[in-house]
Amino acid sequence: MYAPYWIIGIEYKDRFVGKKSRYTYKINNIVFHLLGKDFNASVLKILSNEEIENIKVLDDFDRIPYIAANLNSSIRLSTLLRNIQEKICNLIDAEAASVLLYKEDHLEFLSTVGKASGKIESIPVPMESIAGTIFLKEKTLVFNDITKAPHFKGVDKASKFKTENIVGAPIYSGDKKVGVLEILNKKDGFSQKDAEIIEKFAKLIGKKLLSTWELEKMSNLFKSIILSFVTMIDKRDKYTHTHSNNVAKISRLIGEKMGLSENILEQLEYSAILHDVGKIGIPDSILLKQGNLTDEEYKIIQSHTIIGAEILSKIRYTNKDIISGALEHHERLDGSGYPCGKKDISLFGRIIAIVDVYDALTAKRPYKEPWPKEKVISILKKDSEKGKFDKKIVKILEEIAP
Numbered sequence: 001m002y003a004p005y006w007i008i009g010i011e012y013k014d015r016f017v018g019k020k021s022r023y024t025y026k027i028n029n030i031v032f033h034l035l036g037k038d039f040n041a042s043v044l045k046i047l048s049n050e051e052i053e054n055i056k057v058l059d060d061f062d063r064i065p066y067i068a069a070n071l072n073s074s075i076r077l078s079t080l081l082r083n084i085q086e087k088i089c090n091l092i093d094a095e096a097a098s099v100l101l102y103k104e105d106h107l108e109f110l111s112t113v114g115k116a117s118g119k120i121e122s123i124p125v126p127m128e129s130i131a132g133t134i135f136l137k138e139k140t141l142v143f144n145d146i147t148k149a150p151h152f153k154g155v156d157k158a159s160k161f162k163t164e165n166i167v168g169a170p171i172y173s174g175d176k177k178v179g180v181l182e183i184l185n186k187k188d189g190f191s192q193k194d195a196e197i198i199e200k201f202a203k204l205i206g207k208k209l210l211s212t213w214e215l216e217k218m219s220n221l222f223k224s225i226i227l228s229f230v231t232m233i234d235k236r237d238k239y240t241h242t243h244s245n246n247v248a249k250i251s252r253l254i255g256e257k258m259g260l261s262e263n264i265l266e267q268l269e270y271s272a273i274l275h276d277v278g279k280i281g282i283p284d285s286i287l288l289k290q291g292n293l294t295d296e297e298y299k300i301i302q303s304h305t306i307i308g309a310e311i312l313s314k315i316r317y318t319n320k321d322i323i324s325g326a327l328e329h330h331e332r333l334d335g336s337g338y339p340c341g342k343k344d345i346s347l348f349g350r351i352i353a354i355v356d357v358y359d360a361l362t363a364k365r366p367y368k369e370p371w372p373k374e375k376v377i378s379i380l381k382k383d384s385e386k387g388k389f390d391k392k393i394v395k396i397l398e399e400i401a402p
């Protein structure tokens with residue numbers, strides 16, 4: 001019986017099959033060596049109850065199609081690149097992996113910028129480089145002595161990385177070559193088997209890389225259009241023009257810390273960007289009024305939550321989670337919020353409510369200086385003690401707050 005593809009080694013008593021990994025999990029005196037950080041502990045539990053002596057592990061070469069197929073679950077380019085890097089580097093025991101995609105007359109090196117930002121930075125790489133040679137010759141090449149290779153130092157400089165040795169292979173989408181996969185820095189140099197593994201892997205990932213790259217570009221374009229629309233609303237109000245963007249970024253960071261899936265994170269980001277969209281329906285005479293509001297005017301201001309939910313419900317691809325951010329970001333868990341005074345608030349509503357207050361108080365407004373982060377967190381903590389905000393979310397905000 002073979003273990004799942006993500007188990008690369010099994011250590012039990014004097015027996016060791018497969019190879020070692022930097023990621024391990026011990027259960028019943030059996031040490032499982034794993035391909036990456038995410039694994040299924042219940043599968044390991046079942047395996048540990050089997051006759052462990054009879055369980056084999058796949059050969060690395062046979063493991064590659066499974067790894068490539070598993071990449072399909074990555075929706076964002078940053079996660080896809082991270083997954084490629086983590087899995088293949090652990091398998092080959094190398095330090096880093098780079099993906100370069102071909103664009104008109106040069107290759108674009110893709111790297112993720114900022115730990116959680118998910119933003120992709122493209123660095124143009126000339127065709128006279130190692131990657132360019134691999135692409136043009138359509139050959140898998142190993143350079144264990146980097147001084148003898150046409151190494152392009154621009155990427156090292158930009159990514160603050162020192163390349164020692166490289167194995168690279170052309171990436172294909174169907175029969176068409178679309179880029180280059182490079183694996184960098186293996187302690188004692190890359191073997192022929194490493195090169196064959198990389199070649200096989202690079203042949204399988206092109207389609208997914210291209211479609212994710214295209215989707216990311218479309219999604220960024222779509223987000224920037226929405227953002228410029230809500231920025232106009234923010235500017236109309238007394239907010240800084242970055243309010244909706246800030247709320248979206250921080251809400252996403254909180255969601256990441258909570259371990260939400262990529263799909264849910266994407267929805268949370270949209271919900272947060274659009275949380276105040278209903279202000280479009282509030283007249284200037286009330287929204288911009290100096291001095292105290294009458295009860296009637298205050299009710300109208302409060303209705304921006306309902307108007308926002310109505311606007312969003314008319315968009316075809318929204319769902320009730322995205323709408324809940326607009327509808328519930330002024331609700332409080334003790335029922336003291338608006339528009340409904342409800343206590344049972346959705347996850348998006350609970351997150352955005354906290355971040356909305358945090359950004360409003362830490363931002364400079366025409367009538368006030370920014371409050372220090374510590375002061376705002378302490379206010380939020382006190383309010384969460386009173387039962388207004390979700391304590392767990394306030395705690396996460398304290399950890400990640402910019």
Ligand SMILES: [Fe+2]
Pocket residue numbers: 275276304329330
């Ligand atoms: Fe609001």
